[in-house]
Amino acid sequence: MITRYLNIKFILFLFIGIFSFNGCKVYSFTGASIAPDVKTADVKFFTNVAPLSPPNLQQILTEALKDKLNSQTSLTLVRNGGDLHFEGQITNYSTAPIAIQGNETASQNRLTITVSIKFINAKDDRQDFEKSFSRFTDYDSKSSLTSVENTLIEEIKQQLVQDIFNASIANW
Numbered sequence: 639m640i641t642r643y644l645n646i647k648f649i650l651f652l653f654i655g656i657f658s659f660n661g662c663k664v665y666s667f668t669g670a671s672i673a674p675d676v677k678t679a680d681v682k683f684f685t686n687v688a689p690l691s692p693p694n695l696q697q698i699l700t701e702a703l704k705d706k707l708n709s710q711t712s713l714t715l716v717r718n719g720g721d722l723h724f725e726g727q728i729t730n731y732s733t734a735p736i737a738i739q740g741n742e743t744a745s746q747n748r749l750t751i752t753v754s755i756k757f758i759n760a761k762d763d764r765q766d767f768e769k770s771f772s773r774f775t776d777y778d779s780k781s782s783l784t785s786v787e788n789t790l791i792e793e794i795k796q797q798l799v800q801d802i803f804n805a806s807i808a809n810w
Contacts (some may be wrong), residue, residue, distance in 0.1 A: 671808055674710060676761050679713045680720035684728055684753070690729035691705040691751075696789065699726060699753060702799045711807060722806065729770065733783055736776065749790045750774040750784070753798055757806045769805060773797040 681704050684696040703724060706712055713722065730752035735744030752772040759765040773794045778787045 639766050646661055658782075670712070670750050670756070673761055674723040677714060678716045678720040679711075679722040679724070680779050681707070681718050681724045682726070685728035686728040688728045688731035688752075691728060692787065692791070695731065695751075695791065696727055698795055699728065699798065702795050703802060707807075710738070710803065717753045721760050722804050723756075723760065724802070725755045725756040726802075728752070729754050730772070735779065744779045746776045747779050747783070748776050749794065753796045753800065753802075755805075756803055757802075759806075765806070769807065771795070771801045771805075773801070 681700060684695040686693075686701045688695075704715055707715060728751065733747050733749045734750045735746075737744055737746040739745050741748070750772060751774070752770055754768070754770045756768045757766060773796060775790050775793045777783075777790060781791075784791075
C-alpha cells in the first residue's frame with residue numbers, strides 16, 4: 639500500500655515537473671527554447687573575409703550550424719524565409735605565438751577563428767542580434783599549422799556553433 643502511494647506520488651511529481659518547463663515556449667532537454675509558432679530556419683552560406691583561412695572553412699561552419707539545428711531542434715531547414723534566419727561571416731583566422739619561454743621562443747601557438755553572426759527571429763524581433771563569436775585553441779609550436787589544422791578547426795567549430803546555438807536558440 640505504501641509502495642503504491644509512493645508510485646502515484648512520484649508519477650504526479652514527474653507530471654507536474656514536465657509541464658512546469660512548458661511555459662510559453664517549448665523546452666527541450668538539449669537546451670533549445672523555441673516558441674511553438676517557430677517552425678523553420680534558414681542558414682545562409684557563410685562568407686569569408688578572413689585572409690589566410692582554408693578555402694573550405696565557410697562550408698565547414700555553415701554545415702556545422704545546420705547539423706546542430708537538425709540534431710538539437712525540431713525546426714525544418716528551408717532555403718529562404720525561415721522563421722529563424724542565420725547569416726555568418728568569418729572575420730578572423732589567425733595564428734599567433736603564446737607562452738614565450740626564456741629563450742624568446744614560443745612553446746605554444748594559438749589558432750583563433752572569429753565569426754560575425756546576424757540572427758533574425760521573424761516571430762519575435764526582440765531576439766534579433768548581430769554578434770561576433772571568437773574561439774581559439776592552442777597547439778605545440780613544434781607542430782606546423784598544416785599538420786594540426788584540421789583537428790584544431792574541428793575543435794573550434796564545435797565551440798563556435800555551440801555559442802551561436804546558445805545565443806539564438808537557447809537564449810543564453
